Amino acid sequence: MSLNFLPRIEEIVRKAQYFDSSEAFISKFEPAWSSVRTRILKLETLDFYDEGDNQSLKAFLDGDIEKSKKLISQEKQGDAPIYQDLKKRWVEIIRCRPIAAPPNEYLKWEIENYKENIKLGERIFIANMIAVTEIFERYATRDFMVFDTRFGYIYDYDKNGRLLGGWYVEDVQELYQMSALFSFIQSNCVRFESVYSNGD
Template sequence: MMHQPPEWVLDGSERLTLDGFLEAFGRAWARTERRFLKLECWQSYREADGVRSQEAFQAGDAVRARRLLSEEAMGDQPLRDEVRSRNLEFTRVRLLSYPLTDYLRYEMINYEVRCGLGEHIEFFAPPAPVENYFDFLLFDSHSALVHDYGPGPIGYQVGGWLVRRPKTLDALADIAGDVRTRGERLRPLQGVPDAYRA
C-alpha cells in the first residue's frame, strides 16, 4: 500500500471521521502559537466533486483553470491574514516524483498562484522513495493530524488520526526535517509552461 502511516504513528492516536478531522483541525489551529507544517506526498489526489478548476484543466483549458485557481486562492485570504497577524510559520512541504502526474501538473498552477500570494511552499525529491511517506499536519509540538487517504493509488481523504504523544510528534517533526535537509530541493515552478500563466 502507498503512503500509509506506519503503526508506530497510529499507536495511541484517536481515529477520526472526515468531519472529526476538520473539527480537530480547528481546535489544533486555535492552539497553535508558532508553527504549522504540512507534509504532502501523494502524487495524485481525488478532489471533491465539482472542483471547477480541476475540471477545466482536465478538459484541456489551463488558462481557465488558472483563473479559477486564483479565485479559489483568494477565498483563503483570511487565513493568510491570520497567519501574518499571529506571526506563524506556515509551511507546506511538497514531495515530488518525476515525471509529474496530471494532477501535479494542475497543482503546479495552483502552487504558483499561492506562492504569488505569499504562501510558503517548499518542493523536494525525498531521500527515500516517495511512497514511503504519508501526509500529515503538525501544529507546534502539541498535536498532529495524519490523513487517511485509503489504500491508493489516488488519494481521497476518508478521515484520519489525531496524534498527541510527544515522542510521536517529535518523530513526525524529524521526518519533515529529514526531507528538508537530505532531500533534493526542487524549483518546479520555474518549469510551469507560459501557456498556463495567462
C-alpha cells in the same frame, strides 16, 4: 546509508486516536488553527487526491489551462483571510512533497495551486521522488500536519485519494518525531521556486 533512525508514521498511528470519517477528522483541526503560535508543517505524499467537483481541476484536465489558472486564483481568494491572520500572528506554513518527473496531470494542476499559495505566504519544498523513494515507502507513508509541537494530524486516504478519516496525535514525543521526520524530508528537498516559476 541506513535510515533506520527515522521514525515511522505507521508506528505512530497505532497509538493515536482514529476518527473514522472525514468530517469528524477535520473537526479536530479547529483548536490547532486558532491557537498555533509559530509554524505549521504539512507533508503531502500522494500523486492524486479526490478533489470532488473542483472546477479549476476539471478545466485543467479538459485542456483549458488559462481558465483553470483564473479559477485557481479565485479559489485562493477565499483562503486569503486565513493566511493574513497567520501572518499577523507570525506563523509560517511550510509544505513538503515529492514529485515524480515528469509530473502527472493532477500534479501539474497542483503546481499551479502552489504558485498561488506562495503568493499568500507559504514556503513550499519539493523533492525528486527518485531521490526520496525509500523515505516515503518506509517512513513517511501518510500525509500529516504538525502545528507547533502541540497538535498532530495524520491523514487516512483510500487508493483513489479520497479522505476516509485520520489520526489525532497529542503525545509530545510523537509530535517531535513527526517534526523530525518532516525536517529530514525538507533537507532532501529544494525550494519550489527553484524549479517552477510563474512562467512554467
